[in-house]
Amino acid sequence: MKWHTVCKVDDLPIGKMAAHSAGDTKVVVYHLAEGFFATQSQCTHTFAPLGRGKIIDGCKVQCPLHRARFDIKTGEVIDWANFPPGIQLLNFVRGEKALKTYPVQVKKGEVQVRAD
Numbered sequence: 001m002k003w004h005t006v007c008k009v010d011d012l013p014i015g016k017m018a019a020h021s022a023g024d025t026k027v028v029v030y031h032l033a034e035g036f037f038a039t040q041s042q043c044t045h046t047f048a049p050l051g052r053g054k055i056i057d058g059c060k061v062q063c064p065l066h067r068a069r070f071d072i073k074t075g076e077v078i079d080w081a082n083f084p085p086g087i088q089l090l091n092f093v094r095g096e097k098a099l100k101t102y103p104v105q106v107k108k109g110e111v112q113v114r115a116d
Contacts, residue, residue, distance in 0.1 A: 006021070006113050008109055018051060022116070027115065030055060032055075038102040048064055067082055068082075076098050077098055
């Protein structure tokens with residue numbers, strides 16, 4: 001795996017997130033109080049773009065489509081898809097699956113993600 005510069009530290013304030021490419025890998029980079037983190041760009045439920053989601057409680061990302069929530073640091077499922085009512089029927093087919101996470105480092109003011 002290789003380190004890819006995805007943005008400058010100043011481009012992503014604390015509490016914000018943005019979709020980027022790390023080589024051929026699409027990721028979402030998050031700037032939390034504890035530092036920078038990266039996950040795969042699509043929700044594991046129905047592959048909605050997490051870059052359009054939101055950070056909740058300072059450490060979780062919520063999918064914009066069915067409101068599945070994941071721990072940003074570990075990728076683990078916090079709450080599986082629960083919106084709109086009735087989506088739980090699909091959950092029998094689409095079982096809980098954690099997000100893939102990627103190592104992140106900051107060098108010379110640049111955020112780098114290790115992927116590929």
